[in-house]
Structure formats: C-alpha cells, structure tokens
Amino acid sequence: MYAVQHNRYYPVSSYHPLESDWKDYHTYTGSQLPASVKPWLLDSGSLTQRLIKASGGHFKVKVLSQSWQRPRLSECLLLNMKTRERAIIREVALLCNNEPWVYARSVLPGRSLTGHLRRLRKFKDSSLGEMLFRDPTMIRFPFQIASIAGGSEQIPAALRQPQTLWGRRCRFELANKPIMVSEIFLPAFQP
DSSP states (O other): OOOOOSSSOOOOOOOOOOGGGHSSOOOOGGGSSSSSTTHHHHHOHHHHHHHHHTTOEEEEEEEEEEEEEEEOOHHHHTOOTTOOOOOEEEEEEEEEEEEEEEEEEEEGGGSSSSSSGGGGGTTTSOHHHHHHHHHOEEEEEEOOEEEOOOOOOSSSSGGGSSSOOEEEEEEEEETTTEEEEEEEEOOOOOO
C-alpha cells in the first residue's frame, strides 16, 4: 500500500544554506539508525495514531505557524514545484503529555488546495496526519531520513536542542495532488 525503502534512505540534494541537514547525499541502512527511534522513523502507519497510543491519549497539536510562503529548494524539488511557486507552510509541535515530542513541517502547494483539499487552507489545530490516513486516495512515497543538528535554523528557536535529532519526510499524494510532511523527533520523545 505504501512505498517504503527498507534498506536505504536518501535526503534530497539542495543548495539552500538553511537546508544543510537535508542537502548532502547520505545512505542509511537500518542498522545505522538509533534503536530508540528506528521503529518510529520507518513506520508506514499514522504517526499521530502511534503518538496518541504512546501518550495514553494525552496528545495535542500546537500550531506554531501557518502562512503562504515559498518552500525551501529541496521541498520544491520533492514536490515538483517551481521555485517561485507559493504554498501553505504549516509548522506544528506534536505534544504528548504536554511536552513537544515531534516538530512537524508540512508544505501544501497552492495548486494542491483545490476540490476536497480546499479545506486545508484553514486547517487550524487539527491533525493533518489523521486526515491523510482517512483519505482513500492517499499514496505515500518513500521516506527520506536525516540526522539533523538540534540547533539547525530549520527548527523553530523554541524547539532547538544541543544534540543531534533524527527526522523523516515524505511526499504524499491525495487525489494526485502532492503535499510534503517532515517530522523531527525531539529529546522529550519517550515512547
């Protein structure tokens, strides 16, 4: 049902200075991923549902920002967007037991926000992941996995950390309309 690369994970090349963590060509085998997050990085199911279960139902989405912007270069490449195209960029903290366990960034190209996906223009504090996995037209592409500096400018200042973090991102298509979701696991993540 979902296309998942089981042996190798490739971050997309980009040349944007704020994307250094996704830019270089890396290959990770399953044995190179930390055991604490490996099952979460490779899970093809709904992260939202796993977080709800792991937190005993104490799950909440905290919207950090949501606005029309130009995506980063590697996001444009992943979504086959022109560099001047605009998208809704949505950044959230996924809270479990009132602590931020995951930072998520979604890119919703303007051309994808038509028809039944038009509702995503005003998504508020609902879980995007829940909606994705309920849509019968949803297709998930292979994950891209990255080791990310905790102080990276890709992470909002309030969530930056001194240690290295692990993240994943992928392209989804809903009724053949692309969107991208990236998820970075924060130190408070204790499943």
